[in-house]
Amino acid sequence: MRWSRSLTLPRRGDLVAGLSVALVLIPQSLAYAELAGLPAVHGLYAAAVAPVAAALIGSSPYLQTGPVALTSLLTLSALAPLAETGTAGFAAHAALLAIVVGVVRLLFGLLRWGAVSYLLSQPVVSAFTVAAAILIIASQVPTLIDSDADAANPFLGAGQALAAPGAWDAVAVAIGVATVLLVLAGRRISPLFPAVLLATVGALLLSVFDLVAVPVVGAIPAGLPPMDLGLPWEALPSLVVPGVVIALVGFAEPSSIARRYASMDRTPWNPNREFTGQGLANIVAGLFSGLPAGGSFSRSALNRLSGGRTRWSGAVTGLVVLAVLPAAGVLADLPTAVLAGLVIAAALSLLEVRPFTQAWRCSRPQFAIAVLTFVMTLAAAPRVEWGIVAGVVLSLAVHLWREMRLDVTATHAGTTLHVWLSGVLYFASAPVLEGRLLALLAEQPDVDRVMVHLQGLGRVDLTGLLSLRSVIEHARESGTDIELCDVPDHTVERAERVLGDLLRS
Structure with missing residues (x-):
């Protein structure tokens, strides 16, 4: 209230x-x-x-x-x-x-x-x-051209109508095109210019006084x-x-x-x-x-x-x-060609190339998302909502792909292997960590101790911590000691609950 x-x-x-x-x-x-x-x-x-x-x-x-x-x-x-x-x-x-x-x-x-x-x-x-x-x-x-079309897809319907120029109504076309041009010109003159009103009243008067014969x-x-x-x-x-x-x-x-x-x-x-x-x-x-x-x-x-x-x-x-x-x-005598012209004029204002060019310059994955959304929306018509669904799904896929990019770097100090983790450790990137650590151990058979530095991790979820625990336990069973250090402050409490005594104090 x-x-x-x-x-x-x-x-x-x-x-x-x-x-x-x-x-x-x-x-x-x-x-x-x-x-x-x-x-x-x-x-x-x-x-x-x-x-x-x-x-x-x-x-x-x-x-x-x-x-x-x-x-x-x-x-x-x-x-x-x-x-x-x-x-x-x-x-x-x-x-x-x-x-x-x-x-x-x-x-x-x-x-x-x-x-x-x-x-x-x-x-x-x-x-x-x-x-x-x-x-x-x-x-x-x-x-706009006063021609029949029965296709569900607007593109196919437009194609059917345009394919029969002999059936076009020249007067309806003139009224519709004039409406579009008047509205577009009005925008350039001033947002206050009453282009929509002028087009509507003008066409209505032509129809009321039987100066034109259109739907x-x-x-x-x-x-x-x-x-x-x-x-x-x-x-x-x-x-x-x-x-x-x-x-x-x-x-x-x-x-x-x-x-x-x-x-x-x-x-x-x-x-x-x-x-x-x-x-x-x-x-x-x-x-x-x-x-x-x-x-x-x-x-x-x-x-x-x-x-x-x-x-x-x-x-x-x-x-x-x-x-x-x-x-x-x-308003019963208002020509439908005027309404078509008003809709087209409104839709023309929505046509922008800049979002695509910006995405191309700044992020190729985002450009791919935009292109897929665009193509799917056109292809799925009249069920255009599938274009949005496709775009959202691809956006989530790109997000997960980026999150899975866990950087793992390693250096030697005698028989000790130091491993630095950078990125996000969660359910999608946990398999990457397991595979990389096991590969490092297989490549360095003389290593008997591994120090895993966690300060570069931005976020760690339960699956990531469980994955760490699994790697540590398996390595210790084979005689290699793995210890965790530099645990980020935002992860300490959760890590202590999941990893317990496996953490290096």
């Missing part, structure tokens, strides 16, 4: 910023709902309630919560095997998934596990984001978001893993936004509190028939530049969308 009491009265800048963001969020939420395979209105439902819920508890005053491209793609990936896109059943599964994502984030926040947001390595997150952006762009090609969004139910608890709870086990993936991967963007602005303002940022706020936002979105939500870079930047200084700006954004919902039917 202390968190909610920290929310002060709104300022004029918060009101202006909230309204400005809402004008961008409304068309974007329609577009991201379409990307997720949902009827467009469900994007509006999430856009109305998620920002308000996040504003109650969240940590960052600038973070704008709502539907975002990456989370929408992950939603489509998770639900495609469970229900048919565009149906009420698919929407119900999406709402349940939002609740799962929310519960996971809420638990991480309440249990103070916010640091888990740092566990996904930057190469994995960056490579996945770039691959996902490419898939997002490919998924919008059929809509449109269609009927949008008017009214407030309906609360629905009649969700497909039997599908819950199938949504746990995707929910955890979305909760963690989808949190990378809002946490990055919040950390960046906190650093610029020299103010503290609480990841546990942000996790809790994002969790509550997703739970509420799911309860009101919305899709999983996250933090948006572009809308958060617009919020800050428009004068937003407290979390009221996010609440105002949601309230404006809520006020628009009864009149949402006016």
